[in-house]
Amino acid sequence: MNRVKTGILGATGSVGQAFVWVLREHPLFSVEYIGASDSREGKMYSEEVHWLMPCSMPGYIKDLKLSSLSIEAIKNSGCKILFSALPSDLAAKLEPELRKEGFYIFSNAGAMRREENVPILIPETNAESLQSIENQGFPGKGFVVTNANxxxxxxxxxxxxxxxxxxxxxxxxxxxxxxxxxxxxxxxxxxxxxxxxxxxxxxxxxxxxxxxxxxxxxxxxxxxxxxxxxxxxxxxxxxxxxxxxxxxxxxxxxxxxxxxxxxxxxxxxxxxxxxxxxxxxxxxxxxxxxxxxxxxxxxxxxxxxxxxxxxxxxNIIRGAAGGSVQNAELFIEKYGGSL
Ligand SMILES: NC(=O)c1ccc[n+]([C@@H]2O[C@H](COP(=O)([O-])OP(=O)(O)OC[C@H]3O[C@@H](n4cnc5c(N)ncnc54)[C@H](OP(=O)(O)O)[C@@H]3O)[C@@H](O)[C@H]2O)c1
Missing domain, CATH: 3.30.360.10 (Dihydrodipicolinate Reductase; domain 2)
Structure with missing residues (x-):
């Protein structure tokens, strides 16, 4: 099966690095876009990032170049699914804009967890809450799914x-x-x-x-x-x-x-x-x-x-990146045909 192209917003931080690690050799998802501050644009991940994870940096990411978080750059990457590891204030601004542009966002940020139709999803406990993406307008429109603090x-x-x-x-x-x-x-x-x-x-x-x-x-x-x-x-x-x-x-x-x-x-x-x-x-x-x-x-x-x-x-795997990726896996299982 062709893997679904995904992007990581905030790929250089603690949770961003955890995404890079969790998505290594993932059977469903490939990482095609990594976004961080404008000042890092065009720089290679391995040269820019102070690697914090207690395991080595996966080879696939080392030569990938960092992009800015502009909507244009994200659109040009061809990714529909975005994993967000952005600070809450930035997520509060960018995630609704990206949703409007039709992206499917799996977010770690707290910014949108209180919105009625945005689920806080943990597949083992409340898998049914994923359905609320339909109230956000999916499949015609984009959506935000959060994982818990x-x-x-x-x-x-x-x-x-x-x-x-x-x-x-x-x-x-x-x-x-x-x-x-x-x-x-x-x-x-x-x-x-x-x-x-x-x-x-x-x-x-x-x-x-x-x-x-x-x-x-x-x-x-x-x-x-x-x-x-x-x-x-x-x-x-x-x-x-x-x-x-x-x-x-x-x-x-x-x-x-x-x-x-x-x-x-x-x-x-x-x-x-x-x-x-x-x-x-x-x-x-x-x-x-x-x-x-x-x-x-x-x-x-x-x-x-x-x-x-x-x-x-x-906290950074189950409580953050791993939880988001698991949520995206549940989405593919239930709605994969819509991609
Ligand atoms: N750490 C945890 O255990 C944990 C657990 C659950 C949820 N969360 C949530 O996950 C999110 C990320 O947390 P974190 O701990 O990974 O934070 P972090 O280490 O501070 O990383 C933040 C990331 O966002 C990028 N960023 C910040 N300001 C930016 C800007 N103005 N423009 C573009 N990129 C910008 C940073 O890029 P640069 O490196 O280029 O600045 C970095 O990649 C937060 O909302 C946090 O509350 C964290």
């Missing part, structure tokens, strides 16, 4: 199989890695040997997005903290249920949880419980197959009628 993605995946027990209250604290703040991100002077107990807008996003994705409306109490770790967000979670499950029920629900479609980026087991009490640790966030797409849970316990556990999500 990185911390929300991990939480939503761990909670999705527990929805049937009636989730009444969620208390969650996050320990978020510095790659989540982009590159160059925060100064080492601020974060080394330190913790920052505030991440702008993050707590509000987790409340809104968890409800929109899971279709539930519990009380949600969130605290987000930036920690001096490179990759992987850890979260501690306490849940109050209407019908409190046993610990065995929770483990069984995670074990049986799976997507009802098969794709290159979809793990066979989206949530894996680790019995070792010292896990999950951020150091394992790239493990699993496909790499970085598994959410790990651990330290399950019951106290005062509440269920507590720890989870780990790879």
């Amino acid at each position: 990185c911390s929300t993605t991990g939480l939503a995946l761990a909670l999705a199989p527990l929805r049937s027990f009636g989730i009444e209250e969620i208390t969650v604290s996050t320990y978020q890695s510095i790659s989540g703040a982009g590159y160059p991100g925060m100064s080492a002077m601020d974060i080394q040997g330190n913790l920052i107990p505030h991440i702008s807008g993050e707590e509000e996003k987790m409340v809104y997005e968890t409800c929109k994705i899971l279709g539930i409306d519990p009380v949600i109490l969130v605290s987000c903290v930036r920690v001096p770790v490179k990759f992987g967000h850890l979260e501690t979670v306490w849940l109050k249920f209407t019908d409190t499950p046993s610990l065995a029920d929770v483990k069984e629900a995670w074990k049986n949880f799976k997507a009802d479609f098969v794709s290159h980026s979809t793990p066979k087991k989206p949530v894996i419980y680790i019995e070792d009490e010292t896990q999950p640790q951020p150091a394992i966030s790239f493990e699993g197959n496909p790499g970085g797409m598994t959410v790990y849970t651990g330290r399950l316990r019951k106290e005062n009628g509440k269920i507590g556990f720890v989870l780990l999500v790879n």
Whole structure:
């Protein structure tokens, strides 16, 4: 099968690099366009980018030249599908313009997540929400599909199989890695040997997005903290249920949880419980197959009628680029004939 031509908007940043890695040897998608700041136009990717991923830069991208983000340049690339790793303020301006021009945008930015007909899609939890692209005018027109904020993605995946027990209250604290703040991100002077107990807008996003994705409306109490770790967000979670499950029920629900479609980026087991009490640790966030797409849970316990556990999500793969690519795979599965 001929691969579908795609482009990456913001290809030089943390998430842009994760896209470059996730799309290496992809069976459905090829990368034909990579966009970043005007000053990089015409320069080779390998010469311009400070590579941050914990694996080598894929050969296919090294000689590809960076373009500006002008609509003209994007149109000339011949790509219909665009993966967006743009800062939110730029995405708020450019993504609606590109949608108007008929592009299919799979975005990591928070800018359009609150628009009614723009889904926040995680294929294992709310695949049906992809249909709302039809309310944006597809197939005649373009659309935007977003994936959730990185911390929300991990939480939503761990909670999705527990929805049937009636989730009444969620208390969650996050320990978020510095790659989540982009590159160059925060100064080492601020974060080394330190913790920052505030991440702008993050707590509000987790409340809104968890409800929109899971279709539930519990009380949600969130605290987000930036920690001096490179990759992987850890979260501690306490849940109050209407019908409190046993610990065995929770483990069984995670074990049986799976997507009802098969794709290159979809793990066979989206949530894996680790019995070792010292896990999950951020150091394992790239493990699993496909790499970085598994959410790990651990330290399950019951106290005062509440269920507590720890989870780990790879913020730049499952919580960003890998999630977007998986969303595009679901789109091809459901609407591929329209391309
Ligand atoms: N990092 C994460 O874990 C994570 C997780 C989920 C979602 N997100 C979201 O994903 C998006 C990207 O995040 P990131 O962490 O990858 O950010 P980043 O490292 O700061 O990268 C931003 C990218 O956008 C480009 N860009 C910025 N301003 C531009 C301009 N005026 N014109 C053209 N290109 C411009 C940059 O190009 P230059 O290099 O040329 O400046 C770079 O490629 C954000 O909306 C973020 O909230 C991030």
